[in-house]
Amino acid sequence: MLNRAGRGFVRPFFVLASSTILLFAVRASRQFQLVSIMKRSSKLMRLFSRLFLILLVVVVLLAAWIAFDLTRTPTTNIRRFDPDEVARLETAMWRSYYSRRRLRLFFELGELLRSQYHFPFWQSQRVAYHAARAAFVFKxxxxxxxxxxxxxxLIAYYTAIRRTSDVPFDPQRAAALELEWWIIHRQRAEHKEGDLANALAATAAEVYQVPPARLAEHARLRAEAMTIRDDTAAAGGVTETDWAHIDQLLHDSWRSLHQAVNE
Structure with missing residues (x-):
């Protein structure tokens, strides 16, 4: 048994030893945590570095693709197109236009430019933007x-088509004629019967460099499709049956144009 003096000595020693051990344990724990954090940070830094490098490579490749795409000018025969596909897309574009679906119209125009005028992807996006913007500015x-x-x-749109076309049409004249039939269509009550069809024929005749008379059937059928759309909309709404009729007229119209410009 320890006497009082012994017990008085042991207690402070025990407290001091315990405190020292505890302090050492805390410091060791902190150092271990710091090392762990540094290791994790190092791993994260390596991961971020790799991700940044991958992202940088992707951005550089994308920029190179866009630059190449926008600067090349492939030549195409614009008389060689699929009339049924053009008709399908035109019906879709009319529906997008009249329901004010700007983004959908933009994508449909891009598809038309790529599939029928053989535009590269990014060029088709740029030209589709001009066409869609013109449509809604007019609307x-x-x-x-x-x-x-x-x-x-419209001039930007037709200028882009002219750059790729082997048909030497005047893009400014084509744009002016396009706008003119838009206006005649909008103001149809102020025009006599046949004015819209004549304006449509004149526009296509400029683009394909053929006499307007050769495109009379194409223009008549397309004008009829427009009239049906307008009349049914004014009467309460265009039904799916109406759209099917419009689509058929547009198929007949573009088939007629295809035949006329390839004779």
């Missing part, structure tokens, strides 16, 4: 001055 217009604000985008 929101109220006067001829408003409508003419669509002309710069």
């Amino acid at each position: 929101d217009g109220k006067t001829r001055a408003d409508y003419e604000r669509a002309l710069p985008d």
Whole structure:
């Protein structure tokens, strides 16, 4: 048994030893945690570095693809197209336009440019933007001055087609004729019967460099499809049966054009 003096000595020693051991344990634990954190940080840094490098490579490759795509100018015979596919896409584009689905119209225009005019992907996106923008600038217009604000985008659209086309048409004249039939269609009550079909024939005749008279059937059928769309919309709404009729007329119209420009 320890006497009082012994017990008085042991207790402080025990407390000091315990405190020292505890302090050492805490420091060791902190050092271990710090080492663990540093190891994890090092792994994360390596992971982030790899991800950044991969992202950088992807961005560089994408930029190179876009630059190459936008600068090359492939030549195509615009008379060689699939009339049924053009008709299908035109029906879809009309539906998108009249329901104000801008993004859908943009994608459909891009598909048309790639599949029928053989545009590279990024060029088709740029040109589709101009075409879609022209359509909705015109749609929101109220006067001829408003409508003419669509002309710069139409010129950009036809200029891009002319660059790839082997048919030497005038893109500014084609754009002006395109806008003119848009206006005649919008103001159809102010025009006599046949004006819309004549304007449609004149536009296609410029693009394909053939006499307008050769495209009379194409223009008549397309104008009829437009009239059905307008009349049924005014009467309460275009039904699926109406759209099927419109689609058939457009198929007949584009088949007629295809035959006329390839004679």
